Amino acid sequence: MTTSVLSTYEIDIKDIEYLRHGNKPLLARLYQPRGTGPFPLIVDLHGGAWCRGDRLNDTALNETLAKNGMAVAALDFRMPPDAAYPASMVDINYAIRWLKSRAGELRTRPDKIGILGISSGGHQAMLAAMRPRDPRYSALPLPAKAAVDATVRCVVMCWPVIDPLGRYHYAKKLKAGGKPYPEVIDRVLPDHDKYWLNEENMAEGSPTIALERGERVEMPPVLYLQGARDVAHPRPDLDRFVAGYRKAGGRVDLRLFEGEGEGFMTKNPGSPAATEAVDKIIEFVHNETR
Numbered sequence: 001m002t003t004s005v006l007s008t009y010e011i012d013i014k015d016i017e018y019l020r021h022g023n024k025p026l027l028a029r030l031y032q033p034r035g036t037g038p039f040p041l042i043v044d045l046h047g048g049a050w051c052r053g054d055r056l057n058d059t060a061l062n063e064t065l066a067k068n069g070m071a072v073a074a075l076d077f078r079m080p081p082d083a084a085y086p087a088s089m090v091d092i093n094y095a096i097r098w099l100k101s102r103a104g105e106l107r108t109r110p111d112k113i114g115i116l117g118i119s120s121g122g123h124q125a126m127l128a129a130m131r132p133r134d135p136r137y138s139a140l141p142l143p144a145k146a147a148v149d150a151t152v153r154c155v156v157m158c159w160p161v162i163d164p165l166g167r168y169h170y171a172k173k174l175k176a177g178g179k180p181y182p183e184v185i186d187r188v189l190p191d192h193d194k195y196w197l198n199e200e201n202m203a204e205g206s207p208t209i210a211l212e213r214g215e216r217v218e219m220p221p222v223l224y225l226q227g228a229r230d231v232a233h234p235r236p237d238l239d240r241f242v243a244g245y246r247k248a249g250g251r252v253d254l255r256l257f258e259g260e261g262e263g264f265m266t267k268n269p270g271s272p273a274a275t276e277a278v279d280k281i282i283e284f285v286h287n288e289t290r
Contacts, residue, residue: 009033011066015055018098019091019140021078026091028099029055029074030106031066037107040114040289042156043096044074047119049161049191050088051080058118060269061278068282070289071108073099080194085201086136092128093137093150101146112289114154114220116281118266119233120195122160126207129155130217152220154288156281159226159262163209163237165202168192170234184232184262208237211244219250223284225277227260255280 012032017025033039042065046057055074062072077091100110117125131137132150142148161167171189174181196202203209210217222245226233242252257264257273265274 009035009067009069011063013063013066018073018075018095024082026076026078026095027055028076028095029059029062031062031072031074032107033066033069033071035107037071038103038109038112039069039071039107040112040153040285041071041073041099041103041106041108042285043092043099043113043115043125043152044072045077045092045115045117045121045124046074047117047121048079049188050085050120050124050195051191053121058266061265064278065282065285070282070285071106080191084195084197085205088124088195089128089131089134089137089205090139092124093132093134094140094142096128096132096150096152097138097142097146097148100148101142101144110148111153113152114156114285114289115152116156116158117160118158119263120161122157123162123164123207125155126157126160126162126222127205128152129220130207130210130215132218151218154221154223154285156223156284157225158265158277159230159233160224161233162241163206163234164192164196165199165206165209166237166240167234168196168199168202170237182231188232208241208244211241211248217248219245219248221251221284221288222253223281224252224254225265225280226256227262227264227273228256228258229261232262253280253284 015027018028019026046053055076078087103110115125171185
């Protein structure tokens, strides 16, 4: 992963267990710049249609961010077939609070923590940021009972599934029309069903629909990155979210990359668009966590 920003930090990388369900540990991979800090800390949520991937998905991006002066905690969280919605949101909410409770040893501060997600991880990042105190998501208490919540300073979304129900209907309509249709449609439709179980859950867990129904939510500043030719993340859903967030008083910095499709940052990390996107993430996080 390249960037035009000057990388100045040596980094250390290690895995730590942040939570355990039964005999199954959940790990976070920590990327830490060497230095006294305090550094911003970004919680990274991988993509994979809520059902695939792990904390190693975004390694190249996370190493680049750490070399540019921010700590990153890339999470594993529960996925189908182990657990459906809202289990991953419980793990993510807990991880944010767990990291805040250890801010000093991680050379950060509780008020310098943001969240980043890619595709379905972008959806989970936004939902976690909007609902940090949702009693379902915050159901697991910290062992030390630290006085922290799961609020975050900023959100970075890379081509998020910002309305799961909207994307589900979009994908089903394309499939019903017959081939040729984008191959991603056959890949994501079963994962929607595995994670969400039904359309009611998709609507309930949609950041876009939450805004449209007037739900009272937290509204940290958002950086929204997407390729203009992305066929896996429908443009109408993006437009509805951005309009709704801004109407409700939130701030969204939307960056659309002309000519780029789904996953442009990870599929072609050395491209000018990917470099520009990574530079923007670095600038945005440092500005919003001062």
